[in-house]
Amino acid sequence: MIETRNLVKSVDTSEGLLTILKGITLKVNEGEIVAIVGASGSGKSTLLGLMAGLDGATSGDVLLDDNNLTEMDEEQRAMLRGQLVGFVFQSFQLLPSLTALENVMLPIELKGDDQARDKAKQLLQRVGLEERWHHYPNQLSGGEQQRVAIARAFATQAQILFADEPTGNLDTATGKKVIELLFELNREFSTTLVLVTHDERLAQRCNRVIKLVAGEIAEDTTNTVEESVSA
């Protein structure tokens, strides 16, 4: 489903060239739930951005459902994102000028689907926000905003979902609820899920945990199915 080959990302800084990722090679299979963990600055979010096609690599390849992102320009990557990928972010990234419903409708509309409204309503119902659909993000709590973001992420029935610290801005209890919801929907839609997290407990619930240290894969462990399901 997702494959990176010898992926390198360097950036120019005032102190010279800084290499954030130093040749990452990994493969994520369809339906897998993968957690990327590591200390701050280890390159987790950069890796997520590259795998999701949000940024271009310095060298190496990223293959998303057999599409080589490094050979695509931003326009093509955007179209592919719209087709294959969903996102959940730490800071929710809802459009403040749209209601909850409109936020969920947006990716469906962008795909040219006429049924956007109905589908979005169903999803909001699924995440328990049917009563709040007409509210704007600033009228919702953090947990509610993240639930809207999750609904949006699943709105286009994306095959791959990328989540960047999805509980990072939430308290423990709310974070837990949001994760339950994310996993539930993931199962329902049979989505491949890649998430970046600091949360050890969350990581343990995933099929696989990849630990990055200074831009390199330090560990790549697979959890038992029981662990990930029961946790």
Added chain:
Amino acid sequence: MPEAALNSLNKPSAMSSNLFTVALRLLWRDWNGGELRLLFIALVMAVTSVTGIALFTDRLEKALLLESANMLAADRIVSGRGELPEEILVEGQTRGLRTAQTLSFTSMAFSDSSNMLVAAKAVSDAYPLRGEVIITEAAFTRGRPILSGPPPGEVWLEARALPALEIEVGDTVFVGEAELLVSEIIITEPDRTGGSMMDNAGPRLMLNMADVPATNVVQLGSRVSYRYLFASDELSELDDFEQWFRAQEEWRGRFYIRDVRDESQEVADALDRAESFLLLGSLFAVILAGVAIALTAKRYSERHYDYVAILKTLGCTSSQITFIYLTVQLVLAFFAVVAGWVLGWLVQLGILRLLESIMLVELPEPGLQPYVIGALTAVICLLAFALPPLLALRETPPLRVLRKDMSQQKISDKVPYAFGILGTISLVYWYSQDLVLTSVLVSSVAGIALFLSIVSYLFLRSGGSAGMKAGNAWKLAMTAARRRRSQNVLQVMVFSVTIMSLLILTLLRTDLIDEWQAQLPEDTPNHFMMNITRNQIGEIENFFANNGIQGNAFYPLISARVTRVNGDEPNPEGNLGDDEQNTLTENANLDDVELSEAAQAAAGEPDTGAAGEGEEGRRVRGGLSRRQVTWADKVPPDNGITAGEWWGEKPQAGYVSIEQDYAEWLDLELGDRLEFEINQQTVYAEVSNFRSVRWDNMQPNFFIIFSPGTIDHLGGTYLSTALMEQEQKMLLNDLIRLVPTMVVIEIDALIEQIQTIIAQVTSAIELISVLVLVCGALVLLSCVNASLDERFHENAILRTLGAGQKLIMTSLLIEFATIGFIAGLIATIGAEASLYYLQQEVFQQDFSFHYWVWPLGPLLGMLIIAGLGILSTRGVVQISPLNVLRRLT
């Protein structure tokens, strides 16, 4: 990407309709959130000012054409000294023009018991081609319009002539040898104020052209003014005819073709200047609105970086982003254009209301062009000012959703400012079609930009200190100003341009109005009296004193010709240009003086024109032909000595004062010895000074003034002026009876017309100034708003760290006031420099330094910017820091 995947992505129609919905939703929300309001208002202002002024000038142009009816009784007239060639009339008729003829001459009219000098005018049956003659059967009753002159055998007389001739309607008068029936009293005729000197030398007597031979008055050598009148509803036919006429070389200098603009120079000048001012005003309005659009669009786009990043994350391509934002702009523009049209229409209505009383004809409906111009303005403004920052949005990297600091600078760098600059220049040129205006405006703004970069570099470079120096408001403000150096330079630039525009308009307006008022003050004399002998002066003065008429000085008048300069034939400079040379020659023999020049004409300057655009040649026209000269012991009012000295308290004979343009044309120098031929005698005089003359003040003005004692012994008559109110008008009959040889020229109607026009044009100018003021305020507000987020954020942090409200507010006040002071100072310099060019090149005014603006400009800048700044940022200390930080993250 696999083909299947690509295909599945392509659903263009559904996609664009969805994108359109997304765009509308975005527009609606941003509108409600207030983000688009300033942008919208700026657009509306641009469309309003341009549409309003275009509508006004469009209708004014059309109205002027129609109003020519009131001035000329035709669309074009051909006049000249001596009989006009029949060929001209035939050519006009062949070209499908309507034609008529008039013949003006002064003559004595005799009744059984009395006689008086009348201004006779014979008209052909088709007269008038435009406008109406108003007649009545009984004096001082309401008249009725009629589209013809009197039938053969009848005359129409002005009411004043009836008591003077001791007759009534129904009686007969003799004009020359013809006895004609007085059938009506004539109240007005369309071309009365635009007539020749002969048309104003007494009360009007109108007769039919067919009766002229019977009068036997017009003979070879008689002073008669011939006119052919032409009219057509097709402007092109008239233009073609005019072109044909001008191509006839052999008529040059003998016959002239004119339209309404030539007819009354003062009116034309006032309207031309008003049009220039309105144009300039609308240019400023557009530029300011453009700047406001650029600023608000920039801020709008900056606030949308995150939005675009999210859209991109969700699969939106750059072209879709462009589509969305273009849609937002176009829909916004659509509403702005509609609103601008409505407001523009109201603005022109307002201007027209103010000018109502001088628009003697019903105004034609405007064409569609002004609306097109208004709409195009919105489009160009958007393309030049708003689109660049919005297009830069498409470059927003989607990674911004993960890293907020990502490439904001990179995006800003991609905004093509060149678009805005080019857009502004093209807009200015497009409206003005005037290279001088365009270059003045562009170079003042460019000059300001350059000057500013240097000043701010010097000012802000000093002491590149680290940190915020948060302990002291002054230091805090200065470090803040330095930290935001590039942003502040931009702000100062915008403030300077805005304040400069307002200053230029205010000063120009003040100068124009002052000049107009000085030109024709309330007590401007409205009657000229000529042909007065020395011993009649006392009688006239007594008459004025007894009847409460305000009389003025008596000027001696004598005809003279320059024959030699320092013993040589005069050799006028050939630097007036071909056209002007032609004008010069054309008018050299023009005795048939038009009334607009009556002031000078009556003053013995039959061949001087009023001051105005390209008037140099006309002013000194007549050149070496005979001119009426005078002598005086004091400098006449409104004259200024530009070189040399006026003769002192005890003037000596043998000196002469020369008008400066005339002197320049003759290449004279102080001390030159001139030889004159006066009454067939030779007179010598030394040039002792050069003078500037105000030609448009409707007062006696002279090119040549001798020192007392030089030519006094050569005879001559006297000239004077008087102010006679409407109710004193009948006294003219008594005066003429008292001094029968005197010729009175009545220019009261003309003066009144000019005064009204000036008053109304002044109001129109004030209206446009208000419009520009609103645009200026808009820019200032947008500019302050543009830096609001950063200030809020920074000051919230300061407050979190314990800075007091007073410290923050004082520091903000100092920062804004400093920026305002610098902007005001630069604006003042820019305004004075621009005014220098504008007044010289566009408005034909003399530039004078405006001392009072120098302290006022910076002070005003300081007050306005500090006021606006504090007003906009007071929330910094009113909202809790937590709220500010939350709102901005």
